Amino acid sequence: MTTEHGYPAVRMYIAGQWCRGGTGRTAPIVNPATEQVIGEVPLATTADLDRALAAAAEGFRTWRGTPPARRTAILHAAADLLTERAADIGRTMTLEQGKPLAEATGEARRVADTLRWHIEDARRAYGRIIPSAPGTVLSVRREPIGPVAAFVPWNFPAGGPMRKISSALSAGCSIVIKASEETPATAAALVACFVDAGLPAGALNLVFGEPAEVSAHLIASPVTRLIAFTGSVPVGKLLAAEAGKVMKPSLMELGGHAPVIVCADADPAAAARRAARAKFANAGQVCTSPSRFLVHESLVEDFTAEFVKAAEAVVVGDGLAEGTTMGPLANERRLQAMLRLTADAVSRGAVVRTGGGRPDRPGYFFAPTVLTGVPADADLMREEPFGPLAPISAFSDLGAALRTANELPYGLAAYGFTESAATAERLAAELEAGILSLNHCGGSVHEAPSGGVKESGYGREGGPEALDAYLVTKRVSHLLAG
CATH class of the missing domain: 3.40.309.10 (Aldehyde Dehydrogenase; Chain A, domain 2)
Incomplete structure (x- = not known):
């Protein structure tokens, strides 16, 4: 379904369902090349966010328990759909963000490769066995951290969300992502590729809303285990402080000069x-x-x-x-x-x-x-x-x-x-x-790490380091019987 401007109708995706939001609140979407309103984006209520969190909790249990070979097959199918739909996604991106169609289509194509990189890199997230005392097995395991709350801006409507989504899902985490209200249809098109590839309900949830309200609720929730943010330094500091109050790790990719x-x-x-x-x-x-x-x-x-x-x-x-x-x-x-x-x-x-x-x-x-x-x-x-x-x-x-x-x-x-x-x-x-x-x-x-120092943030996206924030390193010491 599209508007009269050829722009897709935008919905959130929560618990395996496309939805408008509890109260029907919306915000206008403007084409920056014409200043015309071309659509509207639904804004989540607290109840919508709670449904997304509950879905992510259940989705994590399901997705984490899915055999790695099956997870890999689903994600590769999503990457193939991203490649097939790159031209349509690029046109949507240009309508809502403004960048030239060639740039937008190129961005849409690149995110498929970003996903493919993370899929294969996750298959190599090995643990290890450490020599120890007789009768003891000492090992290190790498396990998904849990449901992720992610927040991304409007400048790369496909690239920004995909860096978070691909890392989280490849690592075995579920995710609730709040994409930009100014470029929502591109994010929804990405999510549709995962849905059509057979991703289990709850593993990926897409919401929009008042940024301060959404971030405060998702960060404070005991469901979320990692906060991943790309955006400005001032907002990053606020979100990192909120995460610190509840002792949650955060990944901050912030601005520069x-x-x-x-x-x-x-x-x-x-x-x-x-x-x-x-x-x-x-x-x-x-x-x-x-x-x-x-x-x-x-x-x-x-x-x-x-x-x-x-x-x-x-x-x-x-x-x-x-x-x-x-x-x-x-x-x-x-x-x-x-x-x-x-x-x-x-x-x-x-x-x-x-x-x-x-x-x-x-x-x-x-x-x-x-x-x-x-x-x-x-x-x-x-x-x-x-x-x-x-x-x-x-x-x-x-x-x-x-x-x-x-x-x-x-x-x-x-x-x-x-x-x-x-x-x-x-x-x-x-x-x-x-x-x-x-x-x-x-x-x-996607094959090498990106991230900042000083006030430009911490943590890395891309390369083998990209999965570090999404995985927990667990030490297991097993005293054998007898």
């Missing part, structure tokens, strides 16, 4: 092209997006000229329109943030080299923007922009650039460009970030 250091021996044009491509992907609404460009003074003009050229080549428009390479911002809040950050930087002496405003058309569009001469006290240099703003500054000493890169409380991603092996090793050793890319601006991959 990623520095890019372009060293004196780098190719400025190549560095600028690669950095700009990453900067304007998803309209800059990526927690690992390069967002502070520190360029050696001998290269800064060449780097800036090439970066401006790349920015001006970006085709801004409706994500469904052919040729669009950058869609709108996801909501009015992000648009106003771009206007505020740009105005603040200019008021402090920064120069807009290209962009700097919104086009005269409906939608939450903002031009790819490059600024130079942005002072260190500008809001843009200290606050994660989460949008298509690129402040470029010059440096003369690499040590000073490293200090500037590390001075903020964030530590999610960082980038460096150099042709020197020794300099590359110095960047790797001294940049304070959980993710470092050298001579490119690569994103997260």
